Structures are given as structure tokens and as C-alpha cells.
Amino acid sequence: MKRSFALFFFVLFSGIAIAQTPIVFTGADRRPAQSLNGEWASIVDPYFSGLYTFHHEERKDGWFLNRKARPEDTFPTEYDFDTAPKLKVPGDWNTQRASLLFYEGPVWYERNFTYQPKEHSRVFLHVGAANYRSFWWVNGEKTCEHEGGYTAFNCDVTSALHAGDNFVVAAVDNTRSEDNVPTLQTDWWNYGGITREISLITVPNIFIDRYDLHLIRTEGRTEDSVIEGWVHVMGAGAGSPVEVEIPELHAKTESTTDANGRAAIHFAVRGLERWSPESPKLYAVKLRAESDSIDEAMGFRTIETRGSEILLNGKPIFLRGVSIHAEAPYRTGRAWSDKDAETLLGWAKELGCNYVRLAHYPHDETMLRAADRMGILVWSENPVYWALDYNSPEVYAKAQQQLDEEIGTLRNHASIILWSMANETPNTEVRTEFITRLAEHARELDGSRLITAALLVRSQGHTKILDDPLGKALDVLGFNEYIGWYEGNPETADVTQWNIGYNKPLIVSEFGAGAKAGLHGGANQRWTEEYQANVFRHQLAMLNRIPQLRGMSPWVLMDFRSPNRTLTGIQDEFNRKGLISDQGVKKQAFFVLQKAYREHSVGKAE
Ligand code: GCB
Secondary structure (H helix, E strand, C coil), rough: CCCCHHHHHHHHHCCCCCCCCEECCCHHHHCCEEEEEEEEEEEEEECCCCCCCCCCCCCCCCCCCCCCCCCCCCCCCCCCCCCCEEEECCCCCCCCCCHHCCCCEEEEEEEEECCCCCCCCCEEEEEECECCCCEEECEEEEEEEEECCCCEEECHHHCCCCCCEEEEEEEEECCCCCCCCCCCCCCCCCCCCCCCCCCEEEEECCCEEEEEEEEEECCCCCCCCEEEEEEEEEEECCEEEEEEEEHCEEEEEEEEECCCCCCEEEEEEECCCCCCCCCCEEEEEEEEECEEEEEEEEEEEEEEEECCEEEEEEECCCCCEEECCEEECCCCCCCCCCCHHHHHHHHHCCCCCCCEECCCCCCCCCHHHHHHCCECCCCCCCEEECCCCCCCCHHHHHHHHHHHHHHHHHHHCCCEEEEEEEEEECCCCHHHHHHHHHHHHHHCCCCCCCCCCEECCCCEECEEECHHHEEEEEEEEEEEEEEECCCHHHHHHHCCCEECCCCCCCCECCCCEECCCCCCCCCCCECCCCHHHHHHHHHHHHHCCCCCEEECCCCCCEEEEECCCCCCCCCCEECCCECCCCCEEEEEHHHHHHHHHHCCCCCCCC
């Protein structure tokens, strides 16, 4: 018997349900939803014995059955979600329970809910993110598995649900591994758990799953506005009608799906106000297909390069930015709420930023909605960080899958202008091929934005050279450097020359220095606020001497947890390069940068 036949019979007769691959939605947060946020029962299972037998076979009676012990049982049931302690969802487990601060491994989650089915509809479990690998069952039936800790995914749970009482069980495993993206080494906390919001989304049988609407580039002309893109309708054949309407502009267009369920959109609009940091205008946009409709809130703007310029809506712009981790202000842990997003982006605005680099993985949709509203341009990043196994096709597939999910989910946010492919990767041929391929893939998915990456530079005496061959694949160059911190002293910046090997716009994606808030001393005494401020003064003067500098995002807005940072009394497992402490205390360097941004004394005048 051929192998495929054998597999077919095995599946047919073993009764094992093959879980579906989760799918990507655009605008999932615009759907009516039943929230599953709240308290979930949790069981910490370091040996994963809820999923594997003592001979490491996958269990048929795993903890996903949520079994209750009965008096007539002739065997023990050694787990019980009803008596297990709770964890808050969304939330990382590390900052919720002291014993889990450093925990890496599987944790089981369980939650009961009631559900009333609607006719002619499909139901998806929408997970904002679960780090890193997660397995999902509804009423004991496996519904999906997902890999990647920072992207949203949707599992079809329609057939597993029933009217009345239901339960969902998840096993979330944040074990680091060499062939994960990111890999073993990172400089941030490996927060585990269901870290972002979770809900049940109900859609009609035939529904809009993905769409892309953007303003076409006009090479500087702003009088004509043409919006183009596409709407994909899941379950539709050829010829199904699709409508896009912007009521405020009295603009409406109709199209029909092709054989792949995709309807091309192209329509001219009059009187469109372009989205920009000064005026972050969002329009209500209505999408309709069959019996489905979505109400979006979207901004329209163009982003392009011309020589070494970055043009927003046709005009040169300098990106006054800062890097941000998705770390929660005041309480630490993974950020997820509107309030977290508004606090972080509010600080960026106070600093004088028109731009942020959301490092080092895709942030959640809440953050992007806030950036859209607040008028902050965004660099969004794929977690291809440091030294992945660039030889491995499996690792490439994982990186591409995460990029597909990132772009697929976030592609309609006007705030995002840059897709970043990678951060500080080793300069080798396989790495260049790997990331060039990713960049090509990103361009195919979304030709309306710019592609970048944070590169490394090399030194020759006092000259820093940027000639990484990966620069060829990018529209905008990014690089990180730590003059005054990991090399030399603050004054080293004064004698540093720059040799940039490409005529492209350049963003200095990181520079910075560590300082403990409240620690004072001389301007050359490490870890003091004065030292950090001194590094910023010398850095800003130096960066201003790079002719093609078009932006910067110093490292980093707020102190964040990192297990690599062990200095007792100073770091205490926090990276202290924040301009603001994790408790919201502004350090001196914050005000140095704020002055430069407010006075526009850094970067080319716009
Ligand atoms: C870097 C990394 C960033 C680190 C930072 C540091 O170059 O890109 O993830 O946290 O340096 O503080 O060393």
C-alpha cells in the first residue's frame, strides 16, 4: 500500500481528528466577539505528562479531555482543572506567580463558557498571541496547533462547539529551541502564556477574511487620490459581489471575486485628507460581501523613497523615534491593553517622536490601533533576531509563516510604514539569501510599504563602515551601534567617521547606554543617569554628521526584563537602557533627547 493510502486508512479508522492549521484574519478586532479573557484554570506541566505517556507516545486520554474523577473509576485521575489555581488571560504567567518567573515549559489552561450557536455561521477562536507553541482543544476535540509567540491566529471551532456549556483547553509551551524563531539567545524575557486577548468570533459561512486597502503612490503629487487593493472572501467562488464604501467621502466601489475568492479594488476618491502624524485622520470604511460586512477605521497615506529621502505623502520626513518593547509600564510583563499602548506611545509623543520602532517582534493590534489614532509612524519587526539556523528550510518556513501572519493581520494600519525583516544578524551568505528571500516575499505581499532591517556595522580605526550585502535587499537601511557603551566612551563618538556603502535612506535603529533611574554621579561614571545623558549628547552630535540620516530610534523607551542582565542592585534582571524606568521614572537622557526632538536640532529639517 502506498504511504498516502496507509495514512488515509489510519486516519479513517483510528478516530484521530486532524487539527486544522489556523488561519490569518485582517480586522479580527472589528468583529462582534464573545470575549474569553478572564481567569483560566492552569496546571504547570514541566514534563508534558498531560500530553505524553510514560513511553512518550501522544495520549488519547490527555488532559485536554478535562476529565472529572468518578467514584466508580478503577484508576486515578491525576489532574483537575476545577481545583487548579487560576491565571489571568491575557497575561504572561511569569509575572503572575513568583514560582513561574523563570519557568520555561508547558502550562495547561482551561476555561468554561456558554455558547449559543447561530445558524449559517462559522466560529473561530481568535488568539491574539500565545508564546511560543500552543495546542487547542474545544470540548476535548483538537482544533489547532500554532507556532510563533507574537502573532494572532484563528482556529475554526465550529464543529467542536455545542449549545450550552462548553470548555476550551490549551497547552502553551514556551520552551526555547535552536530551530525556533526567535532562537535560543535573545535579550528579552521569554514570557510564556496566552499573552494577548482571546475571543470567539462568529462570521457568516461565506465571509471576508482578509483585505488590503491603501492609497497608491503618486511620486509627490497629492491632488489625485486612488485607493487600491483587494478583498478576499473565504468560501466565495468566482463572480461574488464585493463593495467598499467610505461614506464621509461619498465614495463607493463595487467589484467581483475571481476564482480564488479575491476581488480587486481600485477607485478614485475626492477630497481625501491624508493620514499623517500632524493629522491622523481615520475614515470609517465599510466592506461588504454576501451577507458579511466589516466596519473599519482606516487612514490613507503614501510612503516611498527618492534617493536618500523618505517621503510621507510625497514630502520628505525625518523620523524622530524611539524603540519600544511590548513590556507593560509599571507592572512589568507582556503589554496587551489599550492603557499599556497609550502609556507607551504617550511617552513617545511627550519625547517629541513622530515615529517608533516596535521591537523585536510584531506587537499587538491594540498597539497599532493606538498608533493609528495618535499619529505615530511605525517600524514593525519580524522576530528574525541574531543567529537563527539560516541553513534550515524549516526555520525559513517558520520565519515566513510569522511574516505572513504579521502582514496579514496588520496590513491595514496607516501607522506602519516599514516592515523590518531582521535584527543584528551575522553577515554570512546563507543569512543574506535567507533574509533576501524573506524581503522578496514581504514585497510580494505588500508593495505599498518599505522594507528594512537593523544591520551591524564594522570598524576600521575610527571609521564605521556599513557594507553588509543585505543592504541591497532593503529600501531603507537600519543599523545599530553602541559607541560609548559597548565600545569606547561617550567622547569616542566625536572622532567617529561614517562610511555608508549605499545611497539609500538610513535610520539608526539603536544606540544607547544603561542607567539606573535615581543613580547619580559623574558624566563618565557608568550606570549613572549622567553617563547615559552624556552618551546621548555625543551620539546626537555624531549622527547629525551622517548626510543620509533620515531617522533614529534609540534604545529604548522603557527598561525591560532580560535574564541576561544580572548586576545586583543595578540591573536585577532588567535591561536598564530605558529613557524611562519600568516604574515610569524619566531619566536625564529622556530630556536630552526631548530637547533635540522638540527643537529639531537632530536630523535634516523637514
Ligand atoms: C542590541 C539588540 C537589543 C538589545 C540591545 C542591548 O543591539 O538589538 O535587542 O537589547 O542591543 O541592550 O544590548
